[in-house]
Amino acid sequence: MRTSELRRSIPEITERMLIRHLHEMVEDGILLRHDKKTVPPHVRYSISPYGMTLAPVLEKICEWGRKHQARVKTKTKSMS
Numbered sequence: 041m042r043t044s045e046l047r048r049s050i051p052e053i054t055e056r057m058l059i060r061h062l063h064e065m066v067e068d069g070i071l072l073r074h075d076k077k078t079v080p081p082h083v084r085y086s087i088s089p090y091g092m093t094l095a096p097v098l099e100k101i102c103e104w105g106r107k108h109q110a111r112v113k114t115k116t117k118s119m120s
């Protein structure tokens with residue numbers, strides 16, 4: 041996925057923060073960075089085989105989020 045696609049899919053994140061997290065995940069071996077060395081730069085990211093080992097954990101977190109979504113939204117609204 042291209043950086044611009046990721047940025048559009050997470051409108052709340054700044055570009056600086058997105059790039060920082062992407063670089064951290066590349067350094068940790070979770071993502072792979074594919075740089076085509078073109079002008080303008082064309083960089084894509086993909087999940088590594090090691091990163092795929094996180095899939096079961098992330099699925100459980102998403103499942104928990106869906107189950108408790110109404111409560112979390114209510115708490116968030118009361119805080120603002």
